[in-house]
Amino acid sequence: MKLPEYIKDFEVWENDFRYYYPVTVRFSETDAFGHLNNTVPFVYFEHARIQFFKECGLMAYWMDKRGETIPVTADLHCDYLKQVFFDEPLQIGIKVSEIGRSSVEIHYAIKNEDGEVCVTGRGRIVQVSKETGKSVSWDMQSVESLKKGASVCLR
Amino acid sequence: MKLPEYIKDFEVWENDFRYYYPVTVRFSETDAFGHLNNTVPFVYFEHARIQFFKECGLMAYWMDKRGETIPVTADLHCDYLKQVFFDEPLQIGIKVSEIGRSSVEIHYAIKNEDGEVCVTGRGRIVQVSKETGKSVSWDMQSVESLKKGASVCLR
Amino acid sequence: MKLPEYIKDFEVWENDFRYYYPVTVRFSETDAFGHLNNTVPFVYFEHARIQFFKECGLMAYWMDKRGETIPVTADLHCDYLKQVFFDEPLQIGIKVSEIGRSSVEIHYAIKNEDGEVCVTGRGRIVQVSKETGKSVSWDMQSVESLKKGASVCLR
Amino acid sequence: MKLPEYIKDFEVWENDFRYYYPVTVRFSETDAFGHLNNTVPFVYFEHARIQFFKECGLMAYWMDKRGETIPVTADLHCDYLKQVFFDEPLQIGIKVSEIGRSSVEIHYAIKNEDGEVCVTGRGRIVQVSKETGKSVSWDMQSVESLKKGASVCLR
Numbered sequence: 001m002k003l004p005e006y007i008k009d010f011e012v013w014e015n016d017f018r019y020y021y022p023v024t025v026r027f028s029e030t031d032a033f034g035h036l037n038n039t040v041p042f043v044y045f046e047h048a049r050i051q052f053f054k055e056c057g058l059m060a061y062w063m064d065k066r067g068e069t070i071p072v073t074a075d076l077h078c079d080y081l082k083q084v085f086f087d088e089p090l091q092i093g094i095k096v097s098e099i100g101r102s103s104v105e106i107h108y109a110i111k112n113e114d115g116e117v118c119v120t121g122r123g124r125i126v127q128v129s130k131e132t133g134k135s136v137s138w139d140m141q142s143v144e145s146l147k148k149g150a151s152v153c154l155r
Numbered sequence: 156m157k158l159p160e161y162i163k164d165f166e167v168w169e170n171d172f173r174y175y176y177p178v179t180v181r182f183s184e185t186d187a188f189g190h191l192n193n194t195v196p197f198v199y200f201e202h203a204r205i206q207f208f209k210e211c212g213l214m215a216y217w218m219d220k221r222g223e224t225i226p227v228t229a230d231l232h233c234d235y236l237k238q239v240f241f242d243e244p245l246q247i248g249i250k251v252s253e254i255g256r257s258s259v260e261i262h263y264a265i266k267n268e269d270g271e272v273c274v275t276g277r278g279r280i281v282q283v284s285k286e287t288g289k290s291v292s293w294d295m296q297s298v299e300s301l302k303k304g305a306s307v308c309l310r
Numbered sequence: 311m312k313l314p315e316y317i318k319d320f321e322v323w324e325n326d327f328r329y330y331y332p333v334t335v336r337f338s339e340t341d342a343f344g345h346l347n348n349t350v351p352f353v354y355f356e357h358a359r360i361q362f363f364k365e366c367g368l369m370a371y372w373m374d375k376r377g378e379t380i381p382v383t384a385d386l387h388c389d390y391l392k393q394v395f396f397d398e399p400l401q402i403g404i405k406v407s408e409i410g411r412s413s414v415e416i417h418y419a420i421k422n423e424d425g426e427v428c429v430t431g432r433g434r435i436v437q438v439s440k441e442t443g444k445s446v447s448w449d450m451q452s453v454e455s456l457k458k459g460a461s462v463c464l465r
Numbered sequence: 466m467k468l469p470e471y472i473k474d475f476e477v478w479e480n481d482f483r484y485y486y487p488v489t490v491r492f493s494e495t496d497a498f499g500h501l502n503n504t505v506p507f508v509y510f511e512h513a514r515i516q517f518f519k520e521c522g523l524m525a526y527w528m529d530k531r532g533e534t535i536p537v538t539a540d541l542h543c544d545y546l547k548q549v550f551f552d553e554p555l556q557i558g559i560k561v562s563e564i565g566r567s568s569v570e571i572h573y574a575i576k577n578e579d580g581e582v583c584v585t586g587r588g589r590i591v592q593v594s595k596e597t598g599k600s601v602s603w604d605m606q607s608v609e610s611l612k613k614g615a616s617v618c619l620r
Contacts, residue, residue, distance in 0.1 A: 004540070027360045028192050028353050032185035032241055032528070038538035039183050039507040043338050046504060050337045054397065063396065063497070072545065073503035075469070079540045083598065086187055086373065087364065133548065159385070182515045183508050187373070193383035194356060197349040198493050205492045209552065218342070218551065228348035230314070230389045235382070238443065241528065242519065288393065338504050340497035342551055347493050396497055 004079045006097075006107065006122045014117060017093035017109055019055075019149055021048040025088045036084040041119045042076060045108050048092035049125070056145035069127050069136045074103065076123035084110075084118050096150040102127050102135035104146055159234045161252075161262065161277045169272060172248035172264055174210075174304055176203040180243045191239040196274045197231060200263050203247035204280070211300035224282050224291045229258065231278035239265075239273050251305040257282050257290035259301055314389045316407075316417065316432045324427060327403035327419055329365075329459055331358040335398045346394040351429045352386060355418050358402035359435070366455035379437050379446045384413065386433035394420075394428050406460040412437050412445035414456055469544045471562075471572065471587045479582060482558035482574055484520075484614055486513040490553045501549040506584045507541060510573050513557035514590070521610035534592050534601045539568065541588035549575075549583050561615040567592050567600035569611055 007013045023044055031037040053059040053071070061067045084090070091111045098105035103126040110119035127136050138146070162168045178199055186192040208214040208226070216222045239245070246266045253260035258281040265274035282291050293301070317323045333354055341347040363369040363381070371377045394400070401421045408415035413436040420429035437446050448456070472478045488509050496502040518524040518536070526532045549555070556576045563570035568591040575584035592601050603611070 026353065026357045027186060028194050028356055030187035031182060032187070032189045033535050033537075034187045037183050037511075038541065039504065039511060042504040042507055043336065046338055046502075047336045050397075059397075070498050072498075072548070075542070075544045076503065077540070077542045080538050083537070087360075087369075181508065181512045183511055188380050188382075192356075193386065194349060194352040197352055198491065201347075201349060201493055202491045205552075214552075225343050227343075227393070228390050230387070231348065232385065232387045234385045238382070242515075242524075337496060338502050341492060342495035342497070342499045344497045349493050 004077065004120060004122075006077065007120065013107070014109060017095050017107075019048075019052055019094045020091040020111075021051045021094070023047065023090050023092060025084060025086055025090065027086055030086050034085070036086075036088075038080065041078050041080075041108075041110060041121065044090070044092045044110060045076070045078075045094075045121055045123065048094045048108065049106060052094050052149055056142075056148065058142060058145060068131070069129055071125045072128050074124040074126050076121065078108075078119060078121040080119055082112070082116060082118040084112065089113050090118070094149065096146050097122070099138070099143055099146050099150070100124075102137045104138075159232065159275060159277075161232065162275065168262070169264060172250050172262075174203075174207055174249045175246040175266075176206045176249070178202065178245050178247060180239060180241055180245065182241055185241050189240070191241075191243075193233075193235065196233050196235075196263075196265060196276065199245070199247050199265060200231070200233075200249075200276055200278065203249045203263065204261060207249050207304055211297075211303060213297060213300060223285060225285055226280045227283050229279040229281050231276065233263075233274060233276040235274055237267070237271060237273040239267065244268050245273070249304065251301050252277070254293070254298055254301050254305070255279075257292045259293075314387065314430060314432075316387065317430065323417070324419060327405050327417075329358075329362055329404045330401040330421075331361045331404070333357065333400050333402060335394060335396055335400065337396055340396050344395070346396075346398075348390065351388050351390075351418075351420060351431065354400070354402050354420060355386070355388075355404075355431055355433065358404045358418065359416060362404050362459050366452075366458065368452060368455060378440060380440055381435045382438050384434040384436050386431065388418075388429060388431040390429055392422070392426060392428040394422065399423050400428070404459065406456050407432070409448070409453060409456050409460070410434075412447045414448075469542065469585060469587075471542065472585065478572070479574060482560050482572075484513075484517055484559045485556040485576075486516045486559070488512065488555050488557060490549060490551055490555065492551055495551050499550070501551075501553075503545065506543050506545075506573075506575060506586065509555070509557050509575060510541070510543075510559075510586055510588065513559045513573065514571060517559050517614055521607075521613060523607060523610060533596070534594055536590045537593050539589040539591050541586065543573075543584060543586040545584055547577070547581060547583040549577065554578050555583070559614065561611050562587070564603070564608055564611050564615070565589075567602045569603075 029040045062070050093109040095107050097107045108121035184195045217225050248264040250262050252262045263276035339350045372380050403419040405417050407417045418431035494505045527535050558574040562572045573586035
């Protein structure tokens, strides 16, 4: 198997996840070909990412009407390794692989009940100003929070 | 066929729609049983309703950050008469069947390419205050706008 | 509060649910008005209904390529009592309120963390032939399975 | 602006699209941050891709119960250049950038009403056997069909 460019060593990469969030495939998430529709892993990625941001304390600030910034998605990649079907219990792994000035690089791994990685992914989130739409640097507290989800090399 | 309670005479009811909005069934809207998933007609209802509210001039006010009210859904009913499949071009009919003090009763009919009604529906929308969540009466202009979409008996 | 026609006594009705399935509101399920989009409770209803059908043993038959029938939705009603927001942990209650020859009437109650009912609903599911689309009677085993989820008066 | 790796020269790349499919942003596709949710461009990509496959004649074969293959998504990338809001009329551009033995590389560009590219993307689709899940080579006719959507360099 050719690895996606964001994975150097699959085993190392896979073992470096510490945060997992469970989801079960809903019937409305399947399509007429009988498996999980290709658009749904991005819904799972967002779900896990936001649960992680919630645990970091970042989400409360972004959801606050008086808060001055929100996160926006800069890019997203997804690689489908194995088909997923209705009702499969999945674990959505998430880790921070790089913290930029105002952005954060996040990796994803979706595992099935047998622990097989069915989907991998990555994406960059940028913190922007609600007013101007321009990027806004992380403060020290945010960086510390994001480091909690960081892969070993970052900690 | 037993008629839903909100339809007295099917032919009269069907011919009373004047606003139609087109949609085509997307592949991601089908499910593993091969047809349109039952949750999707509500997406189509909302789409048509909001297009109608846009034409009425109400939507611009509700989307405005300085606006004081938003519409909320009080209830929704949907009757599935005929299965719908991938790629069918549909027309979503909409009409106002009753204008209350702060609410509006809306009827829906989804027709396929042959003009057959595949789905019928109804629902009540209430205008509420963003601050208090309490219902807020329509002003005269809103009532006049809503009447544009009204069924014959209301006009 | 005016009760939906399918609820005679709210307290009796509410206490009659025995099956609950948990869901947490995803960010992608909110809309620009900041709350749960009105189309999403139907996704939750389906999720809970299908979990229940799975426990009944009916779902495995319907998902089997060699099975001769599938369930189709005949109608759905939903009443929105209380707004629901991002990240709320919900319990989706489900009960069988009537078993017909080839159909089943199902009631739904969505409760928030404080145990308040935010959404109520009902709908009829019909078992149909994959070949002809015509309704197919429940066999004895299916009826017994469906009775497990039945409200007290049915048992 | 740093270009995604799949775009060498933005202007050349942008002018090389010949197939466009219109969509309008639905209210249910927005989220509580007020803009198009990041998961929705993938729904638009699939919609445009499948419209294209339909015009190619490939979709009819894949949807046919007697057909022996279906398309599966191998990977998907999306870059978000500009925020998109409720009700924006969009054009989803699609082109074939490479035809493999059993796969096809597809590029996407989402333009707003002013012709600005808001979202770019790419992804690989593989034709697989329904029975074995293994990849199945394109026949000559399929290759000719796919070439219709090909970028200039491929034709």
